[in-house]
Amino acid sequence: MKKYFVTSALPYANGDIHIGHLVEYIQTDIWVRLQKMRGNKVVYVCADDAHGTPIMLKAERENLTPEELINLMHIRHKEDFASFHIEFDNYYTTHSKENEILSSKVYFHLKDAGLIEKKIIEQFFDEEKKMFLPDRYIIGICPKCNSPDQYGDSCEKCGATYSPTDLIRPKSALTGNTPIKKRTSHYFFKLSSQRCFDFLNNYVNSTDTLQEEARNKIKEWLKKDEQGLSLLADWDISRDSPYFGFKIPDDENKYFYVWLDAPIGYYASLMNWCTSQKKDVNEYIGKETDVELVHFIGKDILYFHALFWPAMLHFSNYRTPSAIYAHGFLTINGKKMSKSRGTFITARAYLEKNIGAEFLRYYFASKLNGSMEDLDMNMSEFVHKVNGDLVGKFINIQSRCSGFLLKYFDGDVLSRDVIVNMNSFNSDLEEKIERVAEHIKDAYNKRNTSKAVKEIMGLVDQVNNFIQENKPWETSKNIANISVEEMNALHCVLSLAIRCFGKLSILLKPIIPATCDKIERELFCQGNEFLWEDIYELKIDKIKKTSHLINRISEKDVASLVEGCK
Numbered sequence: 049m050k051k052y053f054v055t056s057a058l059p060y061a062n063g064d065i066h067i068g069h070l071v072e073y074i075q076t077d078i079w080v081r082l083q084k085m086r087g088n089k090v091v092y093v094c095a096d097d098a099h100g101t102p103i104m105l106k107a108e109r110e111n112l113t114p115e116e117l118i119n120l121m122h123i124r125h126k127e128d129f130a131s132f133h134i135e136f137d138n139y140y141t142t143h144s145k146e147n148e149i150l151s152s153k154v155y156f157h158l159k160d161a162g163l164i165e166k167k168i169i170e171q172f173f174d175e176e177k178k179m180f181l182p183d184r185y186i187i188g189i190c191p192k193c194n195s196p197d198q199y200g201d202s203c204e205k206c207g208a209t210y211s212p213t214d215l216i217r218p219k220s221a222l223t224g225n226t227p228i229k230k231r232t233s234h235y236f237f238k239l240s241s242q243r244c245f246d247f248l249n250n251y252v253n254s255t256d257t258l259q260e261e262a263r264n265k266i267k268e269w270l271k272k273d274e275q276g277l278s279l280l281a282d283w284d285i286s287r288d289s290p291y292f293g294f295k296i297p298d299d300e301n302k303y304f305y306v307w308l309d310a311p312i313g314y315y316a317s318l319m320n321w322c323t324s325q326k327k328d329v330n331e332y333i334g335k336e337t338d339v340e341l342v343h344f345i346g347k348d349i350l351y352f353h354a355l356f357w358p359a360m361l362h363f364s365n366y367r368t369p370s371a372i373y374a375h376g377f378l379t380i381n382g383k384k385m386s387k388s389r390g391t392f393i394t395a396r397a398y399l400e401k402n403i404g405a406e407f408l409r410y411y412f413a414s415k416l417n418g419s420m421e422d423l424d425m426n427m428s429e430f431v432h433k434v435n436g437d438l439v440g441k442f443i444n445i446q447s448r449c450s451g452f453l454l455k456y457f458d459g460d461v462l463s464r465d466v467i468v469n470m471n472s473f474n475s476d477l478e479e480k481i482e483r484v485a486e487h488i489k490d491a492y493n494k495r496n497t498s499k500a501v502k503e504i505m506g507l508v509d510q511v512n513n514f515i516q517e518n519k520p521w522e523t524s525k526n527i528a529n530i531s532v533e534e535m536n537a538l539h540c541v542l543s544l545a546i547r548c549f550g551k552l553s554i555l556l557k558p559i560i561p562a563t564c565d566k567i568e569r570e571l572f573c574q575g576n577e578f579l580w581e582d583i584y585e586l587k588i589d590k591i592k593k594t595s596h597l598i599n600r601i602s603e604k605d606v607a608s609l610v611e612g613c614k
C-alpha cells in the first residue's frame with residue numbers, strides 16, 4: 049500500500065472555473081480515484097488562491113470587501129468542482145489562520161538560514177491610486193519590438209521578457225496616468241545563492257520528480273554564466289501596501305507576495321484536514337515521512353513549483369515534492385480559448401446546456417497522455433466520441449443483455465465457474481479483460497489516460513463482438529420452443545456479457561464515477577463500492593432494472609454552448 053498527499057493547482061479567487069481549468073482537476077481526480085480504488089491511502093487537497101492585487105481591485109470594483117469576494121468565489125468554486133465529480137478530501141482557502149502561521153514559519157526559517165535579503169529597489173507608482181504597480185498593471189511599448197500595449201513583464205508579440213521600467217512610455221493600467229518611479233524596500237529570497245543552486249541542481253537531476261520535458265526546461269533555467277554564477281535571479285517575496293494578503297510579521301507595512309503563500313496553502317489545507325481527522329500533520333510533511341507528495345499543475349507554473357517551492361521547503365526543513373506533473377493547455381477547435389470566439393466556456397455555462405459533466409471527463413481522459421502537450425477540444429469529435437464510445441458501445445452491452453436476463457432468468461447472473469463448466473462457446477473474455485486491466489492500471493498510473501481509454505474501448509468492442517456472434521435476440525425470439533441446453537447457453541452468453549460489463553465499468557470508474565456508481569448500486573445491487581481488485585473476483589449474482597444510465601449528447605447543444613458564450 050502506498051500513501052499519497054495529492055494537490056491540484058489553486059484556482060484564483062477572482063473568477064469562475066472554466067473548462068480550461070477543468071483539464072487539470074479532472075486529470076488529478078482520475079489519478080486519485082484510481083489510487084483509492086487500488087487501496088492506496090490518498091489525501092487530495094486544494095484551496096482557493098485568495099490573495100493579491102487582482103482580488104483587491106476586483107473587490108473594489110464590485111463594492112465588496114476582498115473577504116466578501118473570496119467567500120462568494122469559494123462557494124461557486126466548490127459547487128463547480130462538485131458538479132464535475134472532483135472529489136477533494138479538503139477544499140480550503142489560502143486566506144486562513146493555518147496558512148498565515150505556516151507562511152511566517154517558512155519565512156523565519158528562510159531568514160534563519162540566511163536566505164532572505166532586504167534590498168532597496170525602484171518601482172512604478174501610481175500617484176492617483178497611491179499604490180505601487182505590479183508588472184501586469186503597467187502597459188507600454190515593448191523595448192525590443194516596439195509593439196504597443198504590452199504588459200510590464202513580457203511582450204505578447206515578440207516574447208521578450210524585461211522589467212517594467214524598461215517599457216517605453218509606460219502607463220498605469222488603473223488610471224492611464226504615467227507612473228512615477230519610487231524607491232521602496234523589498235524582501236528577496238536568495239534563489240541566486242550557491243546553496244539554492246546546488247540544492248536545485250541536485251533535486252532536479254537526482255529524482256524522477258519531473259517529466260523529461262519539464263526537467264529540460266528547468267535545466268535551462270539552472271544554467272550558469274561565464275563566471276560560474278547562477279543565472280537565477282533572487283525572488284521578490286514582498287509587496288507594498290495596499291495589498292490583500294498576509295503582513296510580513298517583522299515589518300510594519302509589507303505583505304507577502306501571493307506566490308509565497310499560495311503553495312504553502314497546500315500544506316495549510318492539509319493541516320486543516322488533519323485537524324478535522326485528528327491526524328498529525330507532521331506524518332505528511334515532516335522530512336522523514338513515507339507519504340509521497342504529488343503536485344498536478346499547468347506547465348505555466350512550473351517555475352514556481354519546481355524552483356521556488358522545493359527550495360523554500362528544503363531550506364525550511366519540510367519535505368520536498370515527490371512528483372510534479374505538468375500538463376498542457378486546452379485549445380478549442382484548434383485555437384486558444386477566447387471570449388470573442390465564444391470559446392471561453394465556464395463550468396457553469398457547460399452545465400447549463402445539460403451536457404453531462406462526465407462526458408467532459410471522458411473526453412479529456414481520451415486526450416490526455418501524461419505529457420505537457422496542449423490538448424485540443426474539437427467540438428464535433430467530442431460529440432462523436434461520447435455518443436459513439438459511451439452510449440453506442442459501452443452502455444450498449446448492458447442494454448443488449450439486461451432486458452433478456454431480467455425477462456427470462458429473473459435477473460440471475462451465472463457465476464464464473466458455472467459459465468466455464470457449461471461454456472459451449474469457449475470464450476476467454478473475462479481472462480482477456482483481466483490481462484489488459486494490468487496495462488490499463490499502468491497507463492492510469494502514468495496519467496496516460498488516452499491509452500487507458502483506448503485499451504478499455506478495445507475490450508468493449510470485443511464484448512460487443514461476442515454478443516453479436518452469439519445473437520441472444522435470435523434465441524429469445526423463439527424462446528417458447530428452445531431446448532434446455534439452448535436455454536442454458538443463452539443464460540451463459542447473457543451472464544458472461546453482463547459480467548464483462550461489470551468489469552468494464554470498474555475499469556472506467558475513475559473517469560465516469562457517477563455512472564459507474566449507478567451501475568453498481570442499481571444494476572448490480574451492490575452495497576459496497578467495487579474496487580480495482582474486484583475485476584479479478586467479481587461477485588455478481590443478480591441484476592435489477594435500472595433507471596436510464598446515459599443520454600446521448602446532441603450536436604445542437606454543443607453548438608449552442610460555443611454560441612452561448614459569445
Ligand SMILES: [Zn+2]
Binds near residue numbers: 192195205208
Ligand atoms: Zn516585443
